[in-house]
Amino acid sequence: MIEFRDVTFVHQTGKTALRDVSLKVEKAEMLAVVGENGAGKTTLVKHVNGLLKPTKGTVLVDGEDTRLKSTAELSRKVGIAFQNPDHQLFSESVEAETTFALKNFGFSRELIDQRLNWALQFFGLDEYRNSSPLALSGGEKKRLTLACILAWDPEVVILDEPTVGQDAIQKEKLSGIIKMLRSTGKTTIIVSHDVEFIWPLQPRLVVMSQGRIVADGPAHTLMGDEKLLEGARVMQPQLVKLYQRLRRRPDSPFASVNDARMWITGPVGVG
Amino acid sequence: MYWVAGGFIFRRVGSPFHSLDPRVKLLISAELFVVSLTAYSVTQLAVVMGVMLCIAAVAKILKRVGRTLVFSAGFSVFIFVINLFARQSLLTSAIYSVRFLAIIISTSLFFITTSPDELEQVMKSAHLPRDVVFAFTTAVRFIPVLMLDAIQIVDAQKSRGLEVEKGNLIKRVRKMVPVLIPLVVNSVIRSGELAEAMESRAYGAVPRPTSLNRYSSSKRDKLVAAGSLILFIITVYIYVRFPTPL
Numbered sequence A: 001m002i003e004f005r006d007v008t009f010v011h012q013t014g015k016t017a018l019r020d021v022s023l024k025v026e027k028a029e030m031l032a033v034v035g036e037n038g039a040g041k042t043t044l045v046k047h048v049n050g051l052l053k054p055t056k057g058t059v060l061v062d063g064e065d066t067r068l069k070s071t072a073e074l075s076r077k078v079g080i081a082f083q084n085p086d087h088q089l090f091s092e093s094v095e096a097e098t099t100f101a102l103k104n105f106g107f108s109r110e111l112i113d114q115r116l117n118w119a120l121q122f123f124g125l126d127e128y129r130n131s132s133p134l135a136l137s138g139g140e141k142k143r144l145t146l147a148c149i150l151a152w153d154p155e156v157v158i159l160d161e162p163t164v165g166q167d168a169i170q171k172e173k174l175s176g177i178i179k180m181l182r183s184t185g186k187t188t189i190i191v192s193h194d195v196e197f198i199w200p201l202q203p204r205l206v207v208m209s210q211g212r213i214v215a216d217g218p219a220h221t222l223m224g225d226e227k228l229l230e231g232a233r234v235m236q237p238q239l240v241k242l243y244q245r246l247r248r249r250p251d252s253p254f255a256s257v258n259d260a261r262m263w264i265t266g267p268v269g270v271g
Numbered sequence B: 001m002y003w004v005a006g007g008f009i010f011r012r013v014g015s016p017f018h019s020l021d022p023r024v025k026l027l028i029s030a031e032l033f034v035v036s037l038t039a040y041s042v043t044q045l046a047v048v049m050g051v052m053l054c055i056a057a058v059a060k061i062l063k064r065v066g067r068t069l070v071f072s073a074g075f076s077v078f079i080f081v082i083n084l085f086a087r088q089s090l091l092t093s094a095i096y097s098v099r100f101l102a103i104i105i106s107t108s109l110f111f112i113t114t115s116p117d118e119l120e121q122v123m124k125s126a127h128l129p130r131d132v133v134f135a136f137t138t139a140v141r142f143i144p145v146l147m148l149d150a151i152q153i154v155d156a157q158k159s160r161g162l163e164v165e166k167g168n169l170i171k172r173v174r175k176m177v178p179v180l181i182p183l184v185v186n187s188v189i190r191s192g193e194l195a196e197a198m199e200s201r202a203y204g205a206v207p208r209p210t211s212l213n214r215y216s217s218s219k220r221d222k223l224v225a226a227g228s229l230i231l232f233i234i235t236v237y238i239y240v241r242f243p244t245p246l
């Protein structure tokens, strides 16, 4: 579905943000990308919808080279919700904001109506339908940017720091949305520093540091690797830490870290 | 987009020109500006351009001046065409458009080589009110920030299917709306936050806050200033005394 082949990217300033990155993401896979500030996470995802084209190497989306496609064409397939909502909200109403992309893609009127209603209801923004998006709270703005993306139902959904500024309930909801995306066969890429949020989703984890992918594997194994995470300045989830400490004692109550998780939260649906 | 932003960002470079007293740099830049603006023959323009490019070379900013030139070339061509339409001769039109470029270079010499801090000192030494100085230098400082914001915004809107590069002129202007609104709103929000943060740090609490900068020009500064003034006067004399036809 998405493939990076030895991609190197150098910014105009001469700063190398990606170094020989190779990565393959299959359809319906859920990927989480973590790494220190400036590791190149945002640069990586900007390659998927062609906002950035590799300086060296190739990026393929559905087997097609992104160099040959415009961002508008690729975006129909790949929806990216960026870090900062203030960098995109501009319409006079929440409704107009949500339908902006749908109009750009030439959706029919009926379909736009249908998708709009779904998105606003789903993200609990229906009551603000006619208010200005700029007057929303920080968390609501962030949710609106997600609604704007999911409204056109892209096959690949990329969320850059989706949990920033969200309260506990909204995070829980977001987690539910991501699980739903997975169950409906969407490819999902989540960029986040919030390991406590990512970990229970049990995604495939990609750890980046200084423009390189330093580890790639299931979250439940990589999150146990304290050294690796420290190198990329990522916190280990508290529960994993606790489990690892307890395990050294003879009377550890948990057989596995999953046990520990179940003990606290109850079973978490995977998929 | 990126290199446009780069053109506005002041970079510290060690060169004989950069290290001049900012007031001297302003003087030189102003002199060159006047000389460019009043140049009316090919020879004059060529000499002025040559002098400015030499200064740029000494200041190690030839590349950046070049970029500025490329950026303003479109406008220069526009001036050329407009003048042709206004039934000016080919030569006159060319002089007008090159003169425009000369003016751009003369001002950018000052702005590329002067840091916002130095700008502040120049304005303070001219005894402008503190608030005015502050407002101006903050505005200058925020230009690069604004450019980076603009890049982020364009990226976000492109990701929502906005095709900035497509369509006729009117369509393209309309497509700027989704970019301009967040840009303006952001800067308004940012300036409000800046004002609050500054007041929280007691801006304006006393009428004469402590100043840490003492400014004095060296012998070299005075020499360069005097030299440039003499050259300027000679040039003006030549302009007036020997008016060459176009």
Ligand SMILES: Nc1ncnc2c1ncn2[C@@H]1O[C@H](COP(=O)(O)OP(=O)(O)OP(=O)(O)O)[C@@H](O)[C@H]1O
Binding pocket: A011, A012, A013, A015, A016, A017, A035, A036, A037, A038, A039, A040, A041, A042, A043, A044, B002, B151
């Ligand atoms: N437009 C740009 N021009 C020049 N350099 C840039 C630009 N955008 C990012 N960079 C640089 O590229 C590197 C990677 O940036 P990137 O935004 O991809 O990091 P990130 O992993 O998303 O960080 P964060 O966690 O802070 O969001 C950084 O060193 C950054 O300074």
Ligand SMILES: [Mg+2]
Binding pocket: A041, A042, A043, A083, A160
């Ligand atoms: Mg980022």
